Amino acid sequence: MSDQTPRFRQVLDQFAGYKPGKAPSLRRGTSVKLSANESPYDPLPSVVGVIAEAATRANRYPDNAAVELTSAIASRFGVPPAHVAVGCGSVGVMQQLLEAVGEPGAEVLFAWRSFEAYPYLTELANATRVEVPLRDYGHDLPAMAAAITDRTRLIFVCTPNNPTGTVVGHAELTEFLDQVPEDCLVVLDEAYVQYVRDPDAADGLALYASRPNVALLRTFSKAYGLAGLRVGYLIGHEPVTQAVRKTLLPFAVNSLGQAAAVASLAAEPELVDRVERVIKERDRVRHELLGQGWTVPPAEGNFVWLPLAERAAEFAEACDAAGVAVRPYMPDGVRVTIADAPANDAFLAAAADYPHRA
Numbered sequence: 053m054s055d056q057t058p059r060f061r062q063v064l065d066q067f068a069g070y071k072p073g074k075a076p077s078l079r080r081g082t083s084v085k086l087s088a089n090e091s092p093y094d095p096l097p098s099v100v101g102v103i104a105e106a107a108t109r110a111n112r113y114p115d116n117a118a119v120e121l122t123s124a125i126a127s128r129f130g131v132p133p134a135h136v137a138v139g140c141g142s143v144g145v146m147q148q149l150l151e152a153v154g155e156p157g158a159e160v161l162f163a164w165r166s167f168e169a170y171p172y173l174t175e176l177a178n179a180t181r182v183e184v185p186l187r188d189y190g191h192d193l194p195a196m197a198a199a200i201t202d203r204t205r206l207i208f209v210c211t212p213n214n215p216t217g218t219v220v221g222h223a224e225l226t227e228f229l230d231q232v233p234e235d236c237l238v239v240l241d242e243a244y245v246q247y248v249r250d251p252d253a254a255d256g257l258a259l260y261a262s263r264p265n266v267a268l269l270r271t272f273s274k275a276y277g278l279a280g281l282r283v284g285y286l287i288g289h290e291p292v293t294q295a296v297r298k299t300l301l302p303f304a305v306n307s308l309g310q311a312a313a314v315a316s317l318a319a320e321p322e323l324v325d326r327v328e329r330v331i332k333e334r335d336r337v338r339h340e341l342l343g344q345g346w347t348v349p350p351a352e353g354n355f356v357w358l359p360l361a362e363r364a365a366e367f368a369e370a371c372d373a374a375g376v377a378v379r380p381y382m383p384d385g386v387r388v389t390i391a392d393a394p395a396n397d398a399f400l401a402a403a404a405d406y407p408h409r410a
């Protein structure tokens with residue numbers, strides 16, 4: 053037998069694929085998962101009922117055009133249904149966008165550190181990534197504007213930024229968008245928009261409405277608590293939604309997810325109540341961490357960021373030993389998801405026990 057193996061694209065040798073946040077290892081009694089920015093709450097009973105009902109028709113293909121969900125999203129935000137495109141999670145829509153722009157020479161620009169899917173999905177799409185370092189844990193929009201070339205096809209602006217939690221301001225984003233060529237698409241990744249309370253934060257819907265080259269990415273995974281069902285969407289003008297409809301994997305949004313997302317929009321008041329509870333906990337956790345002596349940038353998502361640099365892995369290990377899974381990003385810091393009060397308290401106790409704060 054020869055030692056030849058099937059040949060794959062060289063780009064696959066450069067990365068390991070997406071690494072999800074770990075579950076806690078069960079070394080002690082407590083076991084708390086604060087590593088994936090999930091909702092700590094079970095799906096609403098009304099939504100579970102709809103999912104169960106949809107399961108009885110699972111022998112049928114889902115609606116490929118997701119007509120009911122698309123129109124529910126459109127009416128929720130007061131936009132035309134033609135301006136909405138759904139996908140398999142917002143990472144699915146992200147991949148559709150990258151497939152729509154990716155070709156040798158095309159540049160995709162984003163801040164770094166930011167959402168870890170951007171670099172590898174860009175490479176997979178045969179495009180070139182251009183990463184602009186964060187400044188004070190937030191987007192350095194002037195530096196990003198300076199990095200635009202005539203090859204820039206797509207710019208991701210993640211606000212709140214995963215994993216640092218900062219938002220871009222409306223005025224600074226407007227000034228940035230004024231410098232972006234009209235043939236270059238800017239995608240605001242708003243996975244955590246429901247958690248934002250900073251009054252100066254960018255209003256994505258207003259910016260999209262007046263700019264054909266701006267689109268929003270949103271998801272049912274975080275505030276709506278449906279991470280397991282994989283439904284995300286884009287709001288943008290028709291040339292953009294048409295492009296991503298063409299790169300959609302057929303039937304990528306399954307029928308349980310479509311039904312659950314429609315039911316979640318209908319149950320929004322209950323979900324808003326949960327979001328408010330997480331925001332209260334976020335502000336409490338940040339306040340207590342500051343009191344313990346940690347550096348914690350302003351947090352506008354359902355997570356906080358500890359800029360521990362090289363000590364990120366060691367701190368995550370210490371938390372894990374206390375039964376709390378958090379998410380280290382070497383060599384920058386640790387992201388900690390906000391959950392319910394007992395889980396957050398378990399994390400705060402682990403943080404208080406850690407000797408070397410920063």
Ligand SMILES: *Cc1c(COP(=O)(O)O)cnc(C)c1O
Pocket residue numbers: 089140141142143144167210214241243270271272273274279282283284
């Ligand atoms: C979680 C997350 C997403 C992905 O969400 P899905 O809809 O579950 O694919 C997208 N962008 C950012 C910044 C995220 O943190």
